[in-house]
Amino acid sequence: MADLDDQQTAAQSWFRQLRDDICAALEAIEDDIGGPGEPGRFVRTAWERPDPSGDGGGGVMSVLKGRVFEKAGVNISTVHGSFSPEFAKQINGADADPRFFATGISLVIHPANPNVPAAHMNTRMLVTTKRWFGGGGDLNPSHPDDAQTAAFHAAYKATCDAHDPGYYEKFRAWAEEYFWIPHRGRHRGVGGIFYDHLDSGDWAADFAFTQAVGATFRDTYPRLVREKMGLAFTPEQRLEQLRYRGLYAEFNLVYDRGTTFGLKTGGNTDAILMSLPPEARWD
């Protein structure tokens, strides 16, 4: 591993801790639901990033297949190297010097019960000749519940407001734009927040906000799951969930920048496609 500066080390450590906390929260839910089957446990798989220049870093996938969570994946990674010249042009601050460092966490949760919302969260720190944070969290229910949608947004609004009064409206609108699926004329999910290139000039404040975005997910999503995981559901609801997951896969494979960017630039395929649903239908 290349030498990391204090900010890089701090960010990397936070994402690892957040991963541990979220995995523990989801495993506790697996325990608490009881019933038939064994409680799901995360299985970790490490990967390394090949880099022509030598050490390129890598990551750890954590995947759980359980009773409440049909498939939950939580990835952390810390990678570094040089962008290709063509690619460097597209990246903030990399046109003159193509070297980069990135550390982050990315998670996607596909619950078994159609009443329980699927969810996505990721936060990351990027370093080129510039340095910034990005990320967000969004809720993806196949059967939206207005109260849960409102609670999810309220949690993120409170987190945003504690850092900057303009953040929530800006980042909510950004998610609304980002998760639009033109060919379906609808959004993926019921939104949340999305932000990128966050560099206010105060690194500590931006890091604190990014930590808060992760912590908000950690503290909010498990509560939404627990509210719904005991509800009965019909075969018709399951079918609708599987069709909704088809839409989710379409978005990720056609539009999601992290996915298409990653696949086309030799990223770790298993980690990138961890986001895809365990089962989906187009029928």
Place this chain on the structure above:
Amino acid sequence: MADLDDQQTAAQSWFRQLRDDICAALEAIEDDIGGPGEPGRFVRTAWERPDPSGDGGGGVMSVLKGRVFEKAGVNISTVHGSFSPEFAKQINGADADPRFFATGISLVIHPANPNVPAAHMNTRMLVTTKRWFGGGGDLNPSHPDDAQTAAFHAAYKATCDAHDPGYYEKFRAWAEEYFWIPHRGRHRGVGGIFYDHLDSGDWAADFAFTQAVGATFRDTYPRLVREKMGLAFTPEQRLEQLRYRGLYAEFNLVYDRGTTFGLKTGGNTDAILMSLPPEARWD
């Protein structure tokens, strides 16, 4: 509908006839397998292409959900209009004059039994200031059978050889390149042929070849289906089939030019995504 010249009318009529013949062949298979459930029948849905200049043509989707074919879709379409200026630059012969005409057939078949290969075929005629044919056929078994792969290729080789001794090797290699999935380090399926911009200077010969490509599929694929459709299969084979279909969906949504081109340019979403599998797994 705009006035069509004789070549456009002939091509459109052929694609419609081929659609009828292939649908009939697949419905006959649905009848012949017997057993529980009703034999599947194609259901047709027409669509129109909105065009700022008025009539933009349209198409007809034919979809069957049956006993042998979990989902089979056969689309024909005849569309015309003008490419956007940005788009016209990417299209053969459209840079000076953006008007285009396209007529074709496209089909994707996802059988229920993992022993029966999935398959894809499409052929089309394009007219800008130039005029050409394109298309191909390829086999997509989740459980490849060497004899069936050889038979499929032999049929296309015979068809190609009857028209030009160089076609088979050229078009086989083109399919091999086209259906490569970089992020998985493997191909979608076991190949077939793929060609585009076919304009030998002899329109009648090129049309005859394109007709033969369609007829070869019509005459070969049903035979392969009948060889395998009675075989028993295990739950493990079904699981492998569903995972293979995930790969198929990845290819179509990330790389397939017809799909990504269509989705991003306002094509008919239902017709374009008819290719997606009825059920798929990423687990």
